[in-house]
Amino acid sequence: MERNNGMNRRKFSTALAAGGALTALAPFGIARAQGGKLKVGVLLPRSGFEALIGQSCQKGVDLAPEVIKSMLGVDIEIINADTESNVNTARTRAERLIEEGAHVLVGAFDSGQTVAIAQVAEQRGVPLVVNIAAAPQITEQGYKFVFRNFPTAGELVKNGLSLIGDLFQATSIVPRTAVYMHVNDTFGQAMTGGIKAILPRLTQLPFKIVDTIPYDPAARDLSVEVSKAKATNADFLLLVCRLNDSIVLRREMVKQRWRPMGLIDPGSPGIYEEQFSKSLGKYADYCIDNAPWFNPKAELTHVVEAAFKKHNPKEHFVFHGTNVGYTFEAILIAADAFKRAGSTNPKALADAIRATDIKERVMLGGPIKFNAKGQVEGNQSACVQILNGTPKVVLPSFAAEAKPVFPWPEYKSA
């Protein structure tokens, strides 16, 4: 295997061991990896309608300097900025962070806000490492200072659908029909476009979609939608949703005594979030979300999880893992590049980021390597199933914490 200057397992373990010594020596100023600090400007929607997820990502920011210091010996100074879930605010905050001396930007969870920040980063020649944002155009503009370690919308759908095939194979179940329900917003329509384009190409998937039912994401009542879906007699429900509507919809399924083989989400948020399990209790169990996910068995995940618990003793890492993991990795990419570049010069940092090769990861996927467009390829999703109120990885098998349950125990074939 090709060796490189980035992180690999051995270097990571050594770094962790060395980290303890570095931490111990640091107060005396004896050991320093290099002079100066890397100023990382972090842009997240910490207020506004995306506040819940923005604050979840922020937890990854909060623990990053300490963990990265122990791993790489790099000093990081975080400069936080709130995008207020607003595209224009995101743009002006990015400008301000650069004025305040940020050497690299990280953010911003939302695709629209990230597009705006990417324009600023490119114009000002300051590297941007995207933590979470799936819109393909972010890395399709020919930008030289924009990098993304998150799957594009197309990859999300492809990963999610492939895992459905893996699920059927693992459980030896062959559903023939699905009814597809989706939120009728920008995200839902993008996912629908992806599913329609990719599903016919995945010949290993044995089912056909018998009906497509879009619904208003702000709907107070989904009884009609669920009635229509139930009337199709489809084997399972394929669902692209948000959090609140997924709760309303699952409740309605129970009320209407609709017991298909299962509910599978090919990659949208909602089902794996804490509120879903809290609100639905036992009815949350066995729902499946094929989402970008952390590797629960990775060494680095355990390190990050321990730091998360220290910073957030009352929170459960599993409900924040995706947001925390990708945000942490974005800052890790910047710090790793800074260490290799030995400089805060934006051009040198961008060149170093382009040459990134980090093998030890929190998130599922291959090594973090950017292609010519600044996109990391090979980020994977996991088949995550709610079991006893907690999301558990059931596929891929190398990361699995439990065996998949499909069809649902309550399913009775017609």
Place this chain on the structure above:
Amino acid sequence: MSASLIANVVIAGVLTGLVYGLMALGLSVIFGVVRVVNFAHGEMMTIAMYAAVLLFGAFKLDPLLAALPVAALFFGLGYALQAGLINPFITRPEHSQFILLVAVATILTNVLLMVFGPDARNVQTDYMLDSWAIGQVLFDKARVFSALAALATAAGLFAFFRYSRTGTAIRACADSHLGALIVGLNVKHLYALTFGLGAACVAVAGCMMTLLVEVTPSVGPGYTLLGFVIVIVGGLGSMPGALLGGVLIGVSEALAGLFIDPSAKSMFSFGLLILVLLLRPQGLLGRRP
């Protein structure tokens, strides 16, 4: 399309519509008497929903029972709001009243956000996800109980206005503000009582809604808008009209979702609104001015 599917959808529409109707009834009563459009109506219902969630969390009090103390509390709050804040605006231009109540709505939403955060909250009763089945037709228990509570509250309110002396006095105020003053009625007190009754209605509706939906601080404006659509369709100021409007909106949205496109449900309620405004501007059961 099977008959049972249509029956299920229509039944759900009627039952949900009755709860919407109760919510709009409060708006209609307040406008019918006080002649103030309560732009904070949805936000008031949101507070009632949070009250029901808190009572459930603290005492496991079923929202059907919590409706009584919450309605009593809201009656007092509504009375105080009208007596202390809105009465001074009664003789001012309508845009002043409008801005006042929009300001109240904004403050309420933000206070809820500060106190409860953005997370959705709900109650979990043992019958909430249960239903009765008659053949292929399902009756969702939570919707049935909510609709019955809505009908009982509306009946109580009708009886109060019809048979009590205070109710008759309030109707006199509604018919003629000047006339009520001339015969010596304490109009400001009666206005405050009316606002209190409207607030109590919305409190009961809010408690029932917790059986059907989750509550977040931002749901209020949507319910305010829905309330307006219902009372305009049913007839602004008409109590039976509010209930009829609620049922019509509930059923038309359900049928539009079933036969046309679920995403277009709201479009049909607004379409119905425009149709009523064109053909019968006073609303289906409203009186011609």
